[in-house]
Amino acid sequence: MSAPTTTSTVLAASGVTMQFGGLRALNDVSFSLNEGEIIGLIGPNGAGKTTLFNCLTGLYTPTSGTVSFRGEPLPGDPALVTETGVARTFQNIRLFPSMTAEENVLVGRHVRMKQSPLSSLLHGPGFRRSEREARERAAELLEFVGLRRVTDELARNLPYGDQRRLEIARALATEPSVLLLDEPTAGMNAAETENTRQLILKIRETGISVVVIEHDTKFIFTLCDRVLVLVQGELLVEGTPDEVRGDPRVVEAYLGAPPEQVEAQIHEAQEAEEAADHGAPGEKQLGGSS
């Protein structure tokens, strides 16, 4: 497959560093994503891939470095980032479990719908029009990812693969220019993985640029235009799938490193993330899913 020949940069990170206490989860990471491009992000467990996503989407504020969208710096708030046009999925699926598939997608429409509190209260003609449009769009998106048949199912009752695809539909509902997918094929069988590959290509055809985190290197190398290799928080190699596949550093650091070394890396990086995840004790959700 050939990358579309576009030059304009949609999303760019420059010198992003993320420090958790004494541990550096990301160190001076820079890359740029071009219009219509699919970039793969690979690396050992805990290399900082998800941390990078969190920095890109405003969930974390980088210790230093900037993230910009079409040349403008991205705001440091996930809600505003989404509004700007960068949407994401989560490594551990985070749908709204007690909402139906359709409602999940409708939540994704949140930023693209106009409803004042007053019109929500009165359910006037304007309100009904915007609801109808949102529902039509949701139906299109569910169709697009192949979930039309489960429109009224609760998200929590969907099979695993459907949940992953619903998360993608929900992210697409925000009308992003950039889609960040965190392990979209984790736990899928070969057929489902292939479906997902087709889906991502289809998404790119609609003009959306995609960044994918994945462990499945075969999946990445056959899907992406460019691949970034992140090891221990540093961007080790960047290039086309062929370049990356043949690079001895990748083979050593990622694919062929002695097991104990990889384990140590994993351990260290996980600790770093855990340190970050230790919120204030009150910051637990109430009555939510369990």
Added chain:
Amino acid sequence: MTATTEKKPPAHAAPRPKGIAALKPHTTTLMVVGGVLTLLGSFLPWATFVLNKGPYPAQATLQNFTAPLASSGFRLHLVLFGIAAIVVALVKRIPARHRIARALGYGTIAVSVINGLWITVEGGGLGAITASEGSVAFGAIVALIGGIVLALASRVGDLEPVPEIGWKFNRWVEWLILLVVIVLLLLLVAAVLTSGGFGATATYAGAVFLSFLAALGGFLGALHAAGLLGWVNALFDRHRGYAVILLLVAALCLPLTSAGTEYWMTVATNIGVYAATAIGLNIVVGLAGLLDLGYVAFLGIGAFVAANLSGAAASAVGIHLPFPLVMVIAAVIAGIFGAIVGSPTLRVRGDYLAIVTLAFGEIFVRSAQNNIGGLTGGSNAIPGIPPVEAFGIGFDQALRIGPVSLPRGVLYYFLIVLLVAFVMAVFANLKYSRLGRAWIAIREDEDAARAMGIRTGPVKILAFLIGAMLAGLAGAIFAHKTATVSYESFRFLESVTLLAAVVLGGMGTIPGAVLGASILFILPEKLREFADYRLLLFGIALVLIMRYRPQGLVPDAHRRAELVEEPEPIDTGGDKPTTREAVAP
């Protein structure tokens, strides 16, 4: 399952069924026996002598001498249960027979235990329900055994799923059916309210009321099991607008029924005040998932604002504004405080937020107790709030329209019915809107909600603001209705009661909040014998509800799936958001 495909294993290889499972072939017999015993129990005497406080209702003592077959009250309920059980046992075409039998059995058990216990306690011992001084009264025991046998039969047989009834008729026929259902509902509500009477003359009001509730529970349970409730529900959904209007009209017609007395109008108005407040709280807790333990303060703020603007002699402000304006001001001020109380949600989540709201609630009570700014009257309260007036009629007056005379308090009742209807409309319209979905998303997973572009801070504060405004409206009516506003009406316990109403009824649903508020405020009226134990029972009830029915009486269609026991949900591949939160920057 073994790999063999044969449907029945050879008889000699089958293990002998153990315990009650051995009764399996005899479920029909069991059901008949249970039904007959229930019938028999209803015809036997229930008490060996006239109790000290007067004869037990439904001619429990003397019936078998004077009119062996004239059943009334709880005995009539048992007759119906017994007949129904026998019919269900013999007519095998009825779907979900075992499920229906279970509901009938539980109803029979509850009715016989309630009445039997009452007679035992009031009549002074087991002799009252067995044999004493030559008379025998095994009614309670026989009926109880009948109920147990019924329940056992349903346990032995396989419980069928609730059948779905797909009957569809011409639109006019369906409207007619709905009309009949709603009229029945109205009469039922009136009957529940007035059952056993009230006051000093109603000696056994508590027993009659509880027994009636139990019978109603069994009856509705049987209807539900047969799929009829689900069908009526579907009818409601098909004709929502029509049904809502009918319900509103029915509620306004309550004063025309047997409940149309001043006493019951007052009780119903109080229930309405708390129901409206509970629905407001339901926005905050049920939809947005933010636990508020100081919510009654907003009712209090609304009430104090109204009291101060009512021209009451004891109020510090001493101006008198027209009531509609007062309602708006009360709502706005309560809303402002709601936003203030809600603002910590920007930084605080979960349990800690509950504590913050509790602290705000306590600050309100303490300040009101100390007559802060001279606005609350402190321990003297603000007495002498004049009634609302419109068209020259004071709302505390009785009303006479042509031949129909309505009791005092009926105008406040109308007012509160309209308020509850308004609050319900607000809740329902918001729930199914962009804002409502944002609240539910926050409840489900706050970080994911933010990643969907929801600015969670303002959205959460809006939940507090709107909830508080609704409570403020209710407070304004409350102030005028009770004529005296004291800080004592807005203590922590009231907040807990409101929360309990929401939880008991079912979080996130409208009928739930109304039902919960009704139960929590009618029970104390009915069970005056237990006035001392009221709060004790209330506390224990909270614990039991959380343990055995956390989804409440009317579960939200969405949450039903979440809270009811069911097999492990599909693995979602790792930590759920509840156990570990990403740090908000």
Added chain:
Amino acid sequence: MSILMSQIVNGLILGSLIGLIALGYTMVYGIIQLINFAHGEVFMVGAYGAVGTATFVLPTAVTTQWWFLLPIMIVIGALVSMVVAILMERFAYRPLRNAPRLAPLITALGVSVALQEAVRVFYPEATAAIPFPSIFIPGALVLPIGDGVPIQYSGILIVVVALVLAFALNTFVEQTRLGRAMRATAQDRDVARLMGINPDRVIVLTFALGGALAGVAGVLYGNFYNFINIDMGFQNGIFAFTAAVLGGIGNIRGAVVGGLAIGLIKSLAGQYLPGGGAYDYVWIFVVLIAVLVFRPQGFFGETERVRA
């Protein structure tokens, strides 16, 4: 000057009591992340259990000697509270171990209401405050500052007992096998289970310890104020919770320091802030809100989260 000093003394005495109650909050939260609302009532029940025993069970000859009565009352108070706490855990909280978070919190509210009402209904004349017998040396030590600053001997008892018990608890948690099991369970219940620790047993132990401390606090409270009433649990429970948060919830030393801070705030605010004694509660709630909003990890909670 002597007014300030005596307010400080009052604050430290009340603060020690609150700290003692806060230990129960902090341990339970540390282990199962439950705000045990009913903990304040456990404290109240201990006081009533002890005074009930002294009034209705013990022979009069015994009750006249404080050195005999004091240890008996303290042990009985601790036992009563401990039993109540254990039953509460077993029958109210344990079935909800994996329920959504709202459920145990509402259950805790229910337990709190039920306990308070049970005492009101079943304890003779508990509808009003009842007198508590004096079980320690009466009178006061007068510090020669200004016009003289009196310190009740019963107050000194509170401070000493609270500090000794907190120290003992800290040692227990940090240095014994059971204490290590508690800390392990607090960190990760599943891992602790894999290590052969029975989390249920550890949780019961936590409730029992917290309950016993609250019972002791209840007896000391009655002895100091000479009266007890059924509201004492709710009020002091909230103060203790505030203290636990202030000190960093899950942190034993923090709970004691937080308790002292709350005691001082209450007595000094009642003396010097606008509104006076009528608003001292309000100030505590203001502190509570401020801490939860601006520093929810408390003042000892950040660097090392030594959970119970």
